[in-house]
Amino acid sequence: MRIIIIGAGIGGASAGIALQRLGHEVEIYEQVTENKPVGAAISVWSNGVKALNHLGLGAQTAALGGRMDHMSYRDGLTGETMCRFPLDPITEQMGQRPYPVARADLQAMLMDAFGLDRIRFGRRLESISQEPGSVTVTFADGSRATGDLLIGADGAKSRTRAYVLGTERERRYAGYVNFNGLVDIDTQVGPADQWTTYVADGQRVSVMPIAGGRFYFFFDVLEPQGLAYRRADAREVLAQHFAGWAPGVQKLIANLDPMTTNRVEVFDIDPFHTWVKGRVALLGDAAHNTTPDIGQGGCSALEDTIMLERVLATTTLGVEDSLRRYQDSRTQRAGELVLTARRRADVTHAKDPEATRAWYEELRTEDGTNVIRGIVANMVGNPLG
Numbered sequence: 269m270r271i272i273i274i275g276a277g278i279g280g281a282s283a284g285i286a287l288q289r290l291g292h293e294v295e296i297y298e299q300v301t302e303n304k305p306v307g308a309a310i311s312v313w314s315n316g317v318k319a320l321n322h323l324g325l326g327a328q329t330a331a332l333g334g335r336m337d338h339m340s341y342r343d344g345l346t347g348e349t350m351c352r353f354p355l356d357p358i359t360e361q362m363g364q365r366p367y368p369v370a371r372a373d374l375q376a377m378l379m380d381a382f383g384l385d386r387i388r389f390g391r392r393l394e395s396i397s398q399e400p401g402s403v404t405v406t407f408a409d410g411s412r413a414t415g416d417l418l419i420g421a422d423g424a425k426s427r428t429r430a431y432v433l434g435t436e437r438e439r440r441y442a443g444y445v446n447f448n449g450l451v452d453i454d455t456q457v458g459p460a461d462q463w464t465t466y467v468a469d470g471q472r473v474s475v476m477p478i479a480g481g482r483f484y485f486f487f488d489v490l491e492p493q494g495l496a497y498r499r500a501d502a503r504e505v506l507a508q509h510f511a512g513w514a515p516g517v518q519k520l521i522a523n524l525d526p527m528t529t530n531r532v533e534v535f536d537i538d539p540f541h542t543w544v545k546g547r548v549a550l551l552g553d554a555a556h557n558t559t560p561d562i563g564q565g566g567c568s569a570l571e572d573t574i575m576l577e578r579v580l581a582t583t584t585l586g587v588e589d590s591l592r593r594y595q596d597s598r599t600q601r602a603g604e605l606v607l608t609a610r611r612r613a614d615v616t617h618a619k620d621p622e623a624t625r626a627w628y629e630e631l632r633t634e635d636g637t638n639v640i641r642g643i644v645a646n647m648v649g650n651p652l653g
C-alpha cells in the first residue's frame with residue numbers, strides 16, 4: 269500500500285518505521301522545514317522502550333538513555349530527603365529498564381531509521397478528501413498526495429483530528445507551566461544516577477540523568493495561561509518563583525542556560541473514542557493529548573504504532589476494517605492514561621491544597637512501594653506485555 273503520514277514527531281516517525289517494515293511504501297509530510305524538537309528530553313518508560321526495541325532500535329535507545337537507578341523526593345524548601353528508593357523493581361516487573369533521553373537524539377534516531385529522504389519537510393496539511401479506495405491530502409503550498417490510507421500524527425493541534433471528528437476539540441489548560449532544558453550533571457542538585465524531585469507549595473523541580481553527563485531538568489510553575497515571556501528572562505522568572513527554595517534548586521537555576529530553556533504551557537484534551545474515519549486514522553497526541561505528569565504521552569504514541577502495525581499486518585476485510593480494529597484496541601487505554609495524568613497533575617499542582625499536603629506527608633513515609641506500583645500500573649496493558 270501507499271501510506272501517507274502527517275507529522276514526523278515520535279508518533280509519525282515510529283509509525284513510518286513500523287509500516288515500512290511491513291513492506292508498504294510510506295511517505296511522511298512534515299510542516300517544519302528542519303528537525304527542531306520542542307522540549308529538551310523525555311522519559312521513555314519501559315513500555316515505550318519495548319516498542320523501540322520492537323522497531324529494531326533497542327541498542328541505540330539504550331545508548332541514548334540516562335542511568336536512572338534511584339528516585340528521590342526532597343522537601344523543596346529545606347532540601348531534606350523525604351524518601352529515596354531504587355528503581356530496579358520497575359525493570360524487574362516490566363522486563364525492561366526505562367530510559368530518559370534527549371528529544372533531539374530520540375527524534376534524530378527515529379528519522380534516520382525511517383529514512384530522511386522519505387520525509388517531505390515544509391509541507392503543511394491543509395485538507396483531506398476520500399474517494400472510494402483512496403485518500404487525498406492537499407498541502408498549504410497547493411501540492412497534493414494520494415494514498416491508500418492516511419495516518420494523522422500531527423500532534424496536539426491536529427488538523428487531521430478536526431477532519432476525523434468533524435469539529436475542533438478544545439484543549440484544556442492544566443493550570444501550570446513547565447520550564448525545561450538540559451544542563452551538566454551537578455551533584456549539588458542531585459546524584460548522577462537518580463531522578464530527584466523537589467516539591468513544595470504545589471510546584472516541583474526535577475532532574476533526570478540522560479546520556480552525555482547531562483541532566484534533563486524541569487520546573488513546574490503555577491502561572492496563568494498566556495503570560496508574556498522572553499526566553500532571556502528564564503533565570504529571573506524561575507528565581508522569583510522559587511525564592512526561598514533549597515540550595516539544590518538555587519544551584520540549578522544558576523546553572524541553566526536561559527537561551528535553551530523552554531517554557532511550555534500544559535494542556536490536555538478530554539478523551540474521545542473516534543480515531544478513524546474511513547481510511548484516515550489518528551495516532552499520538554492527535555488522538556490523546558495528555559499532560560506530562562505520568563510521562564506517558566510519547567510512550568502512548570509508541571504503543572499506537574505497535575497496534576497499528578499489528579492490525580495492518582492482515583487486511584483481509586480491507587483497510588477500513590483494520591483501522592477500526594486499531595481504534596477499538598487503543599482508545600480505552602490511551603484515554604485512561606490521559607485521565608490518570610490529569611489526576612496526578614491536580615495533586616502535584618495543589619488544585620486541592622489539602623490533597624497535596626496529604627501527598628507530601630505520604631512521601632515522608634514512602635519506601636518506594638506505592639510510587640513504583642503507580643508507575644508500573646501505567647504500563648500494564650501495553651501491547652508488548
Ligand code: FAD
Pocket residue numbers: 274275276277278279280281297298299300307309310311312313316391392393394421422423424425426427446448532551552553554559560562563564565566567568569
Ligand atoms: P508531536 O511530537 O507534536 O509531532 C507532531 C508533528 O506534526 C510535528 O512535527 C508538527 O510539526 C507536525 N504537524 C502538525 N501539524 C501539521 C500539519 N498541518 N501538516 C504537517 N505537519 C504537521 N511523553 C513521554 O512519553 N514521556 C515524557 O517524559 C514526556 N514529557 C513531556 C513533557 C512535556 C513538557 C510535554 C509537553 C510533553 C511530554 N511528553 C512526554 C509527551 C510527548 O512529548 C508527546 O506525547 C509526544 O511528543 C507526541 O508525539 P506526536 O508525534 O504525537 O506529536
